Amino acid sequence: MSNIAEKVKAIIVDKLGVDESEIALESSFTNDLGADSLDTVELIMEFEKTFDISIPDEQAENITTVGEAVSYLESQVKE
Amino acid sequence: MRRVVVTGLGALTPIGNNLAAYLEGLQKGMSGANRITYFNPENFKTQFACELKEFDATEFIDRREVRRLDRFSVYAMVAADEAVKHAQLDPEQLDVERVGVIWASGIGGLRSLEEEITYNATSDQPRYNPFMIPKMIGNMGAGHISMKYGFRGPSYGTVSACASTGHALGAAADDIRLGRTDVMVVGGSEAAVTEVGIGGFSAMKALSTRNDDFATASRPYDAERDGFVLGEGAGSFILEELEHAKARGATIYAEVMGYAATSDAYHITAPHPEGLGASTCMRNALNFSGINIDEVDYINTHGTSTPLGDIAELKAIQQVFGDKIYNLNISSTKSMTGHLLGAAGAIEAIACILAIQHNFVPPTINHFNDDPEIDKRINLTFNEAQERDVKVALTNTFGFGGHNSAAVFKRFEG
Numbered sequence: 001m002s003n004i005a006e007k008v009k010a011i012i013v014d015k016l017g018v019d020e021s022e023i024a025l026e027s028s029f030t031n032d033l034g035a036d037s038l039d040t041v042e043l044i045m046e047f048e049k050t051f052d053i054s055i056p057d058e059q060a061e062n063i064t065t066v067g068e069a070v071s072y073l074e075s076q077v078k079e
Numbered sequence: 080m081r082r083v084v085v086t087g088l089g090a091l092t093p094i095g096n097n098l099a100a101y102l103e104g105l106q107k108g109m110s111g112a113n114r115i116t117y118f119n120p121e122n123f124k125t126q127f128a129c130e131l132k133e134f135d136a137t138e139f140i141d142r143r144e145v146r147r148l149d150r151f152s153v154y155a156m157v158a159a160d161e162a163v164k165h166a167q168l169d170p171e172q173l174d175v176e177r178v179g180v181i182w183a184s185g186i187g188g189l190r191s192l193e194e195e196i197t198y199n200a201t202s203d204q205p206r207y208n209p210f211m212i213p214k215m216i217g218n219m220g221a222g223h224i225s226m227k228y229g230f231r232g233p234s235y236g237t238v239s240a241c242a243s244t245g246h247a248l249g250a251a252a253d254d255i256r257l258g259r260t261d262v263m264v265v266g267g268s269e270a271a272v273t274e275v276g277i278g279g280f281s282a283m284k285a286l287s288t289r290n291d292d293f294a295t296a297s298r299p300y301d302a303e304r305d306g307f308v309l310g311e312g313a314g315s316f317i318l319e320e321l322e323h324a325k326a327r328g329a330t331i332y333a334e335v336m337g338y339a340a341t342s343d344a345y346h347i348t349a350p351h352p353e354g355l356g357a358s359t360c361m362r363n364a365l366n367f368s369g370i371n372i373d374e375v376d377y378i379n380t381h382g383t384s385t386p387l388g389d390i391a392e393l394k395a396i397q398q399v400f401g402d403k404i405y406n407l408n409i410s411s412t413k414s415m416t417g418h419l420l421g422a423a424g425a426i427e428a429i430a431c432i433l434a435i436q437h438n439f440v441p442p443t444i445n446h447f448n449d450d451p452e453i454d455k456r457i458n459l460t461f462n463e464a465q466e467r468d469v470k471v472a473l474t475n476t477f478g479f480g481g482h483n484s485a486a487v488f489k490r491f492e493g
Binding site: 016018048049054 | 213
């Protein structure tokens with residue numbers, strides 16, 4: 001797994017209080033990991049803070065799974 | 080009129096993290112003061128407070144939920160849960176539409192607000208956490224408690240600074256008396272031991288600065304008292320309509336006889352020098368309760384350990400009780416717990432109920448020097464708890480803004 005994917009996982013574990021083993025790339029934040037609308041806003045904000053980027057709202061709306069978050073971040077962040 | 084009784088209690092205090100530990104602390108006369116651990120206080124004039132000791136929220140609430148709660152709401156959930164269990168309330172056996180929650184906090188989620196402001200002060204992008212508002216707003220103690228148990232009667236918060244729980248208690252008892260509800264979860268919590276909390280109260284010169292001897296800093300009625308000691312925690316009661324309590328075989332710890340609220344209409348922080356609002360408040364509470372002044376055994380005072388406030392309150396008691404004041408036991412348990420602001424009225428009303436239940440008067444600890452302005456014949460229960468058959472107890476809470484409330488509890492005798 002990429003460095004970015006590892007960091008994304010760590011944020012999800014911390015913010016959603018789920019076990020790392022429950023997280024797969026295809027996991028949906030709301031359907032599989034128990035996030036509500038406020039949790040998803042917080043996750044996006046933590047991605048912004050951690051990777052020092054700004055995620056526009058129209059992009060954020062398309063990030064609904066772990067995999068979507070990882071590929072978006074990989075396209076935006078220089079490791 | 081429908082009668083209101085107390086059928087459950089919960090306490091999370093600087094001298095004990097549950098009801099039994101709090102009782103023991105009150106009986107022994109423990110000091111809850113410590114050097115502040117939540118932040119480095121070395122540049123502050125006051126470097127101590129009465130923090131909770133060895134409290135781990137995740138022992139009570141799962142980690143994910145804790146993250147969505149300010150400390151004041153965590154304390155609310157923990158104390159309310161103890162009270163619900165103490166009362167053996169089972170939501171599945173209750174008409175939850177007739178169970179309400181009134182939960183007080185003087186300040187709300189100060190730490191949550193502070194964290195967001197601190198981050199954003201140095202961030203190029205405004206990034207506010209979506210949980211900041213629901214963590215911070217002062218009604219959330221009530222909101223979380225009603226959600227946890229599914230209690231769907233009225234739920235809201237009361238705000239009147241240090242009198243907040245007094246008003247919560249009064250409003251909840253009235254709901255039951257008027258027949259709107261049968262059971263109420265009531266209480267207050269506060270978590271203001273933060274840089275902003277200490278800095279703000281310190282700027283008002285409200286806090287003791289006895290850094291070199293902080294364990295004895297909260298010394299109500301002592302000649303050398305120099306301000307209050309900030310405390311934190313929560314207290315909770317289950318109030319219940321008498322017949323409802325009897326029908327389910329609940330243990331009754333005391334009867335809520337009455338309550339009154341008045342205002343000083345005088346100054347934002349200073350008490351009325353003659354204790355005008357306070358004396359009217361106690362008189363009204365006793366009248367409503369149908370209790371004569373010679374029936375009262377114990378008064379748990381607001382007694383914060385400030386030079387002005389302590390004297391004004393004793394004057395007010397003297398106005399109401401006249402020479403009967405000498406028959407009373409009076410004490411300020413803030414000498415032990417510090418001042419829990421909006422939750423003070425909660426843990427102090429609990430102290431009254433424990434006094435009724437266990438036949439003792441909790442002490443005013445840290446008494447060293449008599450104040451020449453205080454009549455020596457008044458029994459302020461200095462330094463050690465006293466045995467007494469306490470049948471009736473009155474508790475005062477007063478808040479910045481000139482808000483006063485007083486409540487009267489009586490041993491339940493059928």
